[in-house]
Amino acid sequence: MAAATETPNPYIAHHLAGxxxxxxxxQELADAPHVLDHLDPRAVAAEALRLGYGxxxxxxxVTATLVARDLLASVAPEDRETVRALTTARFVGAAPAAGTRRGDATWSVRWTRLRRDLLPAILTDRASPVEALRxxxxxDGRQLLAVGTHDGRVRLWDSESVLDAAMPPVxxxxxDRPVHTLETVAGPGGEILLAAGTGRTVHLWDPVARSTVGASVLDPGAAPGERTFRAPAWKAVSQPGGRSLIAVCDTHNVRLWDPFTGEPVGPELIGPESLTVAQAITDGAESLDGVLAPVTLPDGRAxxxxxxxSRVLDSIDGSTDFxxxxxxxWDIATGELVWKLLTGxxxxxxAxxxxxxxxxxxxxxxxxxxxxxxxFxxxxxxQVGxxxxxxxxxxxxxxxxxxxxNRTALVTVGGDRTVRAWDPTTGTPVGAPMSAHNSxxxxxxxxxxADGRAFVAGGGEDGTVQLWDPESAGHIEDPLAGPVDQLVSMPVRPGAIRQSRPLLASVDSDNTLQLWEASSGLPMAQPLEDSAGRPVAVPMPDGPTLLAxxxxxxPIRLxxxxSHRVVRTMRSRNPFRRMHLIAYPTVVATVPWRDGRRxxxxxxxxxxxxxxxxxxxxxxxxxxxxxxGAHPLDAGALSLPDGRTVLFGSSEEGIRLWDPTTGARILDWRRKLxxxxxxxxxxxxxxxxxLAVTGDEITCLVDPSPEDTTLKSRVRxxxxxxSQPAAEPSDLSLSSGRHRLAVTGCLTREGRPVVATGGRDGVLRLWEPRTGGLVHALPVGAPINALLTMDGLLVIGTRDGLIALES
Known part of the structure; x- marks a missing residue:
């Protein structure tokens, strides 16, 4: 494939992918990254989705372009290779080989340790959350995809055109109400789409005639405003002979309704009996939760x-103990309770x-x-299997x-935003975990x-409809990849086995510490559990560097x-600490101490x-x-260019600096924080x-230089x-407590010092420290929890794992 110019013809940028x-x-396009970088990422993604995906x-x-099309469209062509490499790492489990980047690329990916996900293709984007899919x-054999949203709309796409991003819904x-349930029921001329909202009204639409069949109100005898069943408990049930009914669940029973007339059909299916409060406290209480499923037995019974x-109550106010x-x-035909079962x-x-x-x-x-x-x-x-x-x-x-x-997979959605497919017989995963886009x-x-492709479609809280090919990749898990909350570097110690090379220590959201070789990302020891808090590297005189x-x-542990063992523990005789009434001390930094020996x-x-x-x-x-000071915030140490080291401590009263050797206060910057x-x-x-002083909407770079005798300190x-983005996204970081803006200093390849920041929006930003101007922005695809520069690398700790970049 011929090389593209730096500014390709608009026709080439938009239509070459077709x-x-x-x-x-x-493959020819993938082998020409200099061409791929200058094509419209959304155009490439649309064609890959229409004719290639699945x-x-x-x-x-190309797969990375399909998944990350919005991120790629937001960056300059010279950054697209880096974004694709990071996206590829989430598919394949490793970044491209080091040294393969082109000369005009701003960043190159040195190594990654990212949690493996199968990311979705995004079909639609709408502000209202998706509540139902069908x-x-x-x-004629074609399929329609119906999408019900919280704003009360139902959009329908032809399954063939839904893969074409330019095609509107049919x-x-x-x-007038949010649509939380979409079902299909048998009608005279084929399937009828049923849409139900938060009220008792059922809307019916004929997809063949493309017209409304009508609407029925279930339980018309109920008093105005009375809520006789809860919104989520709806399910379409097929009867012998092709008739379809709607099963609606209440707290203690289930009724079957004719969706066309709104009249009840057959006997009431009686479940848990109603009890008085006294009976519930003594004997426990049972209720239905609103999940329904029709099933046919081998003998034909439905x-x-x-x-x-089942609840066991422990007090008169109805609080739950177990x-x-x-x-x-129930047998649908007779209304008889066939069995009930404790699930474990x-x-x-x-679900x-x-x-x-x-x-x-x-x-x-x-x-x-x-x-x-x-x-079951x-x-x-x-139980089965x-x-x-x-x-x-x-x-x-x-x-x-x-x-x-002709295989069937069970698909589950976890509270961690991950969708997984399973072989129901063997219990083994089908493909890789499928990660939701933003929510x-x-x-x-x-x-x-029609061409045989099968997808899992998911509706997101952010209004997107997401599409996964569950069989596109094998299930590969890196047990050492996962959320990283803290990073610290360890200096080289000549003669040591592990520490003869630069090391990196990370702590994840499960409080597990892991050592890595900084240049390659290879693990250097078994993970150490129960390592909450930020570790601090402590060089020992004529010995190894320990982690506090x-x-x-x-108590503090070294x-x-x-040796992979704790060599010292700071004991405390304070009984309040042993009883966990007050916190133990923590190490926040190290300083050189000279009293005749270093x-x-x-x-x-x-x-x-x-x-x-x-x-x-x-x-x-x-x-x-x-x-x-009162209400303390943060503390640490700063090394000045003249070789001195000073301590800093911040509180809601301002920032203070001390000389650690003499104990003298050398700065008192009074400012309400x-x-x-x-x-x-x-x-x-x-x-x-x-010092980077970060509030809700801005970060100030403060010069703590004590030489400025007039202002003592000033904002550079x-x-x-x-620390908080203007629009709070729904996919919060996995770290507990407040989300801190990750800040570090680094040098660009031109040798300029810049400030690197990262936060919940997953964008790495470089800033000019003298003017505050934005130098560069690079989306990394996951919230950033920690940043660290060492040995020419910028190491990023994200919700999904570690990334090491070179500039």
Whole structure:
């Protein structure tokens, strides 16, 4: 493929991808990144989605363009190779080989340790959250995808045109209430789409005639304003002979209704009996939770299964002591309760669906707390196979999808925004986990294209409809990849086994510490659990560099990465600490200490004061502490260009600096700071350090130089970025507590010092420290929790793992 110019012809930028798709020349395009970088990413993604996604093995750069089309469109062509490399790492598990970037690229990816996800293709984008999805077939064999949203609209796409980003929906319906349920029922001329909202009105639409069939009101005899059943508990049920009914669940029973007339049909299905408060306290209470599933037994009987909860109450106010998930099953024809079953879950059932096994039988898939899915034979009822483990959080939804070769997969949605597909017979994953785009998934369905492609479609809280090919990649997990909350570098110690090379230590959201080789990203030791808090590297005289661990909940520990053991613990005789009434001290920094021999002192924060501790002898240094002021915030150390090291401490009263050797206060910058304000040191080799003072909407770079005798300190620049973004996204960082803006100093390849920041929006930004001007912005695809510069690398700790960039 011929090389593209720096500014290609607009026709080439927008339409070359169409010619590539028609010719099947995806590999040739992937082999020419200088061309791919200058094409419109959305045009490439649209063609890859229309003719390639789910059908052919797309090359990694093209797949990355499909997934990250919006990120790629937001950056300059010279940054697109880096964004594609980071996206590819989430698919393949490794970044492209180092040294393969072109000369005009701003960044190159040195290595990554990212959690493996199968990211979706985004079909639509609308502000209103998606509440319901339903794919159904027309008499001519085509499929329609119906999308119900919180603003009361239902949009329908043809399954063929839904893969064409430029095609509008074939129909759009508008109702006066949010649409939370979409079902199909049998009508005289084929399937009729049923849409239900928060009221008792059911809307019916004929997709063949493309017209409204009508609307019915269930239970018309109810008093005005009376709510006789809850909104989520609706399910379409097929009767023998092709008749369709609607099952509606209340707290204690289920009724079947004719959706065309709004009249009840057949007997009431009686579930848990109503009890008085006194009976509930004594004997416990049961209720239905609103998850329903119809199932057909091998003998032809039709059952309706509902999920519910058994509660044991412990007081007159109705507070719950114990909760157990339970199933009720009725014969639809007779209304008889066939069986009820304790599922083994604690708490309510969050999902219930049916899945077809390999022998043709139907099984009930149930989900509750703990991220576990259990399958039951509805004829027994007995458990089928083993429990399905592996969901990262509680399962909040489940559905099925028909795959290639006449196979069926069970699809679950976790509270961690991850969608997973399972083989229901073996309990093994199908493909890689499918990560939601920006928010949780509220609705699931399966979508089939006439050419044989099968997809999982998910509706997001952010209004997007997301599409996954569940079989496009194998299930590959890196057990060491995951959320990173803290980063610290460890200096080289000649003669040491591990520390003869630059090391990096990270702490994840589960308080597990991991050592890495900084140049390659290879693990250097087994993970160390129970390592909450920010670790601090403590060089020992004529010995290894240790890590000081502690988060205020236990004594300070000094951990040796060479022997992989704790070599010293700071004990406390304070009974209030042993009883956890007050916090333990924590190490926040180190400073050089000279008293005839060179050694390192650890800066220990204890409440609102700082003091120095000798890690070699375990004794305190100096005679008094350094008071941070009322309502302390942050503390640390700064190395000045003249070789001196100073301590800083911040509180809501301002910022103070001390000489750690003499104890003299050398700066008192009085300024009212908010309790959410963070103060972070920003240092460069051989350059003057600054303090980044971050509020909600802005970061100030403060010069702590004591030489300025008039102002004592002054704001050098203001960066238009804070700890909280203006528009709060829904995919919050996994780290607990307030989200701190990640700040560090680094050098660009031109040798200019810049300030690097990262936050919840997942964008790495470089700033000019003298003017506060934005130098560069690079989206990395996940919220940034930590930044660190070392040995020419910028290491980024994200919600998904570690990224090391070179500039």
């Amino acid at each position: 010619h590539v798709a028609e010719a099947g020349a995806w 059908r052919t093995g797309l090359p990694d750069p 794919a159904f077939s027309l008499p 129909e759009e319906l508008a109702y 059952l309706l299964v509902a999920g519910g909860t 909760m157990y998930g339970r199933l009720w099953a 879950y604690s708490g309510t059932l969050t 219930l669906t049916t899945v077809q096994l390999r022998d043709g039988r139907q099984a009930l898939a149930t989900a509750g707390g703990g991220g576990v899915v259990r399958l 034979d509805p004829e027994g009822p007995t 083993e429990w399905l483990h592996g969901n990262g959080a509680d399962v909040v939804g489940a559905s099925t999808v028909r795959l290639r070769h 949780g998934v509220r609705a699931l369905t399966s979508l089939h294209i 661990l502690g988060d205020g909940k236990r 951990w040796d990465p060479e 050694r390192t002192a650890a800066v220990v924060r204890d409440g609102s004061s700082l003091w120095l501790w000798d890690p070699a002898s375990g004794r305190s240094l100096g005679t008094s502490g350094f008071g941070m 908010d309790h959410r304000t963070t103060v972070t040191p920003v240092t460069w080799p051989g350059a003057h350090p600054l 620049a203001r960066l238009a970025v804070g």
